[in-house]
Structures are given as structure tokens and as C-alpha cells.
Amino acid sequence: MSRKIKSISDPRISLNILSPEDVQRIHTATLDIIESVGVRFPSHKALDIWEAHGATVDRDTMVVKAPGHLIEEALKKAPPVYTLAARDPAQDLPLDGNHVYVGTDGCGVQIIDLETGELRRSRLQDVADIARVSDDVEEIAFIWTPVSAQDYPPHTRSLYEILAIWENTTKHVQTESIYSEEEARAAVEMAAVIAGGKEELRKRPVLSIMQCTTPPLGQDGGSLEAALVAAEAGLPVGFMTMTSCASTAPATLAGNLVVGNAEVISALAMIELAYPGAPVFYAAAQTAMDLRTGGYTGGGPEDFLFGGATNVLADFYNVPLSMGSFATGAKEPNWQAGVDNSLSTLMACISMSDMLLGVGLLHGSRIWSYEQMLLDCEIYDIVYHMMKGIVVDDETLALDVIRAVGPGGNFLAQKHTKKHMRELWVPQFMDRRPYTEWQEKRDGPRDWAREKARQILATHEPEPLDPKVSAELKRIIASLEK
Numbered sequence: 374m375s376r377k378i379k380s381i382s383d384p385r386i387s388l389n390i391l392s393p394e395d396v397q398r399i400h401t402a403t404l405d406i407i408e409s410v411g412v413r414f415p416s417h418k419a420l421d422i423w424e425a426h427g428a429t430v431d432r433d434t435m436v437v438k439a440p441g442h443l444i445e446e447a448l449k450k451a452p453p454v455y456t457l458a459a460r461d462p463a464q465d466l467p468l469d470g471n472h473v474y475v476g477t478d479g480c481g482v483q484i485i486d487l488e489t490g491e492l493r494r495s496r497l498q499d500v501a502d503i504a505r506v507s508d509d510v511e512e513i514a515f516i517w518t519p520v521s522a523q524d525y526p527p528h529t530r531s532l533y534e535i536l537a538i539w540e541n542t543t544k545h546v547q548t549e550s551i552y553s554e555e556e557a558r559a560a561v562e563m564a565a566v567i568a569g570g571k572e573e574l575r576k577r578p579v580l581s582i583m584q585c586t587t588p589p590l591g592q593d594g595g596s597l598e599a600a601l602v603a604a605e606a607g608l609p610v611g612f613m614t615m616t617s618c619a620s621t622a623p624a625t626l627a628g629n630l631v632v633g634n635a636e637v638i639s640a641l642a643m644i645e646l647a648y649p650g651a652p653v654f655y656a657a658a659q660t661a662m663d664l665r666t667g668g669y670t671g672g673g674p675e676d677f678l679f680g681g682a683t684n685v686l687a688d689f690y691n692v693p694l695s696m697g698s699f700a701t702g703a704k705e706p707n708w709q710a711g712v713d714n715s716l717s718t719l720m721a722c723i724s725m726s727d728m729l730l731g732v733g734l735l736h737g738s739r740i741w742s743y744e745q746m747l748l749d750c751e752i753y754d755i756v757y758h759m760m761k762g763i764v765v766d767d768e769t770l771a772l773d774v775i776r777a778v779g780p781g782g783n784f785l786a787q788k789h790t791k792k793h794m795r796e797l798w799v800p801q802f803m804d805r806r807p808y809t810e811w812q813e814k815r816d817g818p819r820d821w822a823r824e825k826a827r828q829i830l831a832t833h834e835p836e837p838l839d840p841k842v843s844a845e846l847k848r849i850i851a852s853l854e855k
Contacts, residue, residue: 377511378464378544379753381473381722381760388723390681396689399627403634404441406590411438412639413587415594418601422647439639447642450649453691457515457609458577460567461543461836465577466514468609468654468693468727473760474514475753477507477746478700478730480550481520484741485705487826495520495741500534503733504541506743506826509833512750512757515545517583517730520741532559532850535580539567540843541835549583549613557582557599559853561606563846575607583611583656583695586636588621597640604644604651611695612640613656618675620662626675626682633659634686641692654727655687658697671702671737672713677720684724696721699731699749700738706745706819710735715752722756729753743826744819751802751818758798801825 391399414420415435424430426447428439457466466474484495487502499520507513518534525533531550538546551557560580568574582603584596592612600610614633616622622629641653661675662668670676680696687694698721701713714731721729731738732753733746763769774789784790802818804811811817838846 378466378474378514379511379757380466380475380514381725381757382471388681388720390678390724391685396685399630399634399686400689402631403638404444406631406635407444407639408438408440410590411436412635413437413591414597414639414643415592416597419592419594419597419643422643426646437639439642443646444638444642447645448638448690448692450645451641451653451690451692452650453693455609455652455693456577457545457547457581458568458579459515459543459545460539460579462577464514464544466545470688470693470725470727472727473722473725473729474727475512475698475729475732475750476515476517476547477503477513477519477732478697478734478738479518479520479548481734481739481741482523483739484520485735485743487743487823487830492740494523496524497522497533497537499741501537501541502830503741503743503746504538505833505835506746506829508542508544508835509829510747510750512753513544513732515547515728516542517547518550519733521550526854528553528556529559529850529854531556532563532853535560535563536843536846536850539563539846540838543836545581546579547581547583549585551582551599551603552593552595554595554598554602555853557602559849561602561608562849564606564608566842566845566849571606578608578652581609581611581654583613583654584640586612586614586633586640588614588616588636589632590635592636592640597643600640600644601647604648604653607652609652609654610644611654611656612637613658613695613697615658615660615669615697617659617669618661619664620667622659626678629659629661629675629679630682630686633657633683638690641690654693654695655683655690656695656697657683658700658730659683669702669737671700672709672717676713677716680717680720680726681724684721684726687726693727695728695730696726697731698726698729699752700734701731701745702737704736704740706735706742706748706822710745710748711752714749715755718749718752718756719759722753722760744822747822747825748802748818751800754801755798 564580616633622632659679701710703710
């Protein structure tokens with residue numbers, strides 16, 4: 374049976390965070406930086422692509438300086454709309470600018486154990502378990518490798534991770550953990566087995582890949598070559614900037630946007646120069662350095678503003694956006710996590726970001742928490758209902774009902790109430806009990822979320838992979854290991 378997916382569509386409220394003039398100035402400044410300062414592309418394959426298209430390439434520093442018109446023409450080749458396919462076609466995700474989907478994020482290296490509550494290193498079984506819980510939760514639309522399988526060797530770890538996810542969900546799979554051409558070729562081969570062949574994979578990309586830039590103004594060589602392999606096979610490819618005000622970007626928010634934008638659009642342009650029409654997406658998780666520690670904040674007004682602004686930039690380039698939305702800097706599910714994730718999600722949803730990442734992660738994407746995962750889903754559910762706005766028509770104005778009840782009456786017994794009462798939001802984890810009941814039990818949302826995760830793991834059985842398919846995926850990984 375297909376699991377439902379809850380996505381925001383056709384919102385009735387919106388946000389304008391950058392004016393058209395602001396966007397144009399950021400774009401012009403970005404092209405100036407790419408042409409006059411350049412971006413580092415530490416990959417001979419990437420440098421060859423740039424050189425073949427007339428960019429200035431310094432082979433010693435591996436810095437590329439590309440004229441603005443080359444970047445603009447390349448980006449025009451990117452498709453504005455495409456679909457992230459799932460094992461179950463009913464769970465396909467059209468990236469058309471009219472939906473907001475939530476996914477898990479990665480790649481955490483620690484996990485708060487669901488049974489002991491202790492903090493420990495993450496392992497492959499955690500990847501499988503998180504995928505199984507995510508498969509059951511309708512707020513989660515796609516599954517990104519959430520934690521690192523540190524009990525497996527680094528050069529094949531990412532492949533075991535996506536295998537574990539496919540074995541435990543029918544939803545779309547996304548990863549950022551593939552850092553080499555060899556890994557990428559194996560991942561493409563695995564995805565083709567899932568899709569039913571290489572041509573079917575082009576039609577229905579059941580895997581997408583996101584790579585991180587290396588700010589300021591740099592790329593990772595292995596990630597570039599992995600992205601080229603994926604794009605050649607028709608898999609959607611995105612590049613995420615994580616520029617930080619005052620450290621890897623200027624202290625000003627506009628300056629940060631310029632540096633991050635230069636990193637992302639230069640990488641997307643390279644993909645389009647190599648494979649015109651390849652599906653690509655913009656990705657961003659910009660922040661501000663903590664001025665007391667120098668650390669990554671994972672929350673704060675700068676992050677929330679970036680969440681809205683980068684969606685405007687992605688719309689300007691007419692490509693989908695993947696936005697780091699949750700992934701609070703809090704160390705445990707608490708008040709800070711609630712503030713961070715509520716405001717970041719609201720800003721990203723109001724600006725209609727296509728993909729929101731970070732569900733379940735704490736301490737700036739380092740620690741996974743099942744409790745936080747389900748509480749984050751509740752936050753998204755609140756925003757989901759807010760984005761519906763207020764419908765005003767004859768039925769909702771309810772004048773006949775108001776007249777029938779009159780002063781001093783009660784609407785509880787009205788047929789209109791019975792018809793519409795289930796439209797009112799009902800929480801899973803917010804505590805609305807009488808004070809005396811809470812005082813007696815002294816439990817709360819974190820306890821209930823933990824128990825819900827345990828219940829899902831104990832009872833939910835995802836649609837299994839065909840054993841022959843699973844065996845073939847394992848064979849592909851084993852061949853790379855040899």
C-alpha cells in the first residue's frame with residue numbers, strides 16, 4: 374500500500390524578501406566575481422569543460438574565470454521542471470515550483486540511541502531504521518542519507534547507505550555522500566537496476582545527488598566528477614553552498630549571498646555545458662559564524678533570511694531549490710530547536726522552496742534524534758496548515774448557521790460543525806491536556822515522539838525490494854570493493 378505524502382501546494386500566503394532590483398544586483402555582482410576573481414574547480418575533467426567553452430583556466434591554481442554571458446547561457450539550458458521519481462510511482466515528486474517537500478538530511482555522525490538515550494556513533498542499521506520510520510511518516514516526502522554508516526569502509530559506505538534506504542522505503546532517495554567517479558558509476562548502476570534499465574532511469578530518476586561546494590569560491594574535485602557521472606545518466610544534481618558570514622563569506626548578508634551564489638551557479642553552469650538540459654537544482658544552507666566560538670550556528674535570523682532569499686535566487690535562475698531548513702544548532706530537542714526549526718521552516722515554506730532538509734538533526738547536522746525528527750514533522754504540519762490560509766466563501770462564512778444559533782447558543786450540535794470540524798488541526802505531540810493530568814504524569818512531547826518512533830519500528834513493514842534486485846545491488850557494491 375502506498376504511503377501518503379504531505380506537501381504544501383498552492384499556498385494562500387507568500388513572502389517577498391528581495392525586490393527584483395535586489396536580485397538583479399546580486400546576480401550582476403555574482404557574475405563579476407566569477408569573471409574577475411574566479412572559482413576553483415580542482416578537477417581536470419571540469420577544467421577541460423570550461424576550457425573547451427572559452428573560459429579562462431589556470432591549470433596551476435585550478436581557478437576558472439568565466440564571462441557572465443557564458444554562465445547565463447548555460448543556465449538557460451537547465452530544465453525548470455522535472456520529477457524526482459520513487460520506487461512507488463504514486464510517491465513521485467514533481468519539482469514544478471508549486472510544492473514544498475520535506476526530507477531527511479545528512480550526514481550525521483552521531484545518534485541519540487532510541488532505546489538507551491545515549492549518544493553514540495552512527496552505523497548502517499541506523500540508516501535502515503531511519504528510512505523505515507521515514508517511510509511511514511507522511512510529512513517526509515523523500516529520504517536523504519541521514520547518518521553515516523561508520524561501520525562500513527569509506528569508499529563504499531555511501532553505496533551501502535543508499536541500498537539500506539531502498540530496502541526500507543518506496544520514496545525517492547537522495548544522497549550527498551558520493552565523492553568519487555567510481556562511487557558515482559556504481560550508484561548509477563544501482564539506480565538503473567531499481568528503475569528497470571538506463572533508459573528507464575532517465576525517464577524516472579529514482580536517485581538524485583547533491584554535492585557541497587567548498588567556500589569561499591571553491592568546489593570539491595571528487596564531488597564534481599561524481600556529479601558529472603550522475604548528470605550524464607540523467608540523475609538530478611544539485612550543489613549546496615554553506616557559506617558563513619564573517620568566516621567563509623563577508624559579514625554582510627548580501628555579500629554572503631554573492632559568494633554562495635557564485636559557487637552554486639558556476640557548478641550548475643559547468644554541468645549544463647557538459648550535458649545541456651541535465652536536471653539540476655540550487656541548494657543552500659547559508660549561516661552566520663558564531664562570533665563567540667567561530668562555530669557553525671545552525672539557527673538565527675540570518676539563517677531564516679537566507680532561507681527566503683535563496684529561493685528568490687533559485688526562481689531567478691528558473692531551477693528548483695533544496696534548502697537547509699531544520700538541522701538546528703541545539704544539542705537536544707528543546708526550546709532552541711523549536712524556535713530554530715519553526716522559523717526556518719516557515720520562511721522556507723512561505724517562499725515556496727521545493728525541498729526542505731534537516732528533519733531529525735541536532736547540533737548543526739551532527740547528531741540524529743528520532744524525537745527531533747517527529748517533532749520537526751509536527752512543526753512542518755503546523756506550517757502546512759497555515760499555508761492553506763483562510764478560505765472565504767458562502768460555505769465558510771456560515772451566515773445561516775450563525776443565524777440559527779444566535780446569541781448565547783452553541784455551535785457544537787450543528788451539521789455545519791460536524792462537516793467542517795475535522796479540518797481543524799489536531800496535534801500529535803503538543804501538550805493540550807489539563808494541568809492536573811500533566812502534573813500527575815509529568816511526561817511530554819519528547820516522550821511521546823520517542824514512543825511513536827519505537828512503535829513504527831516495531832510495526833511498520835515497508836514494501837520490500839525484490840530479492841533478485843537486492844542481490845544485484847549487493848553484487849555491484851561487491852565489485853567496487855574488489
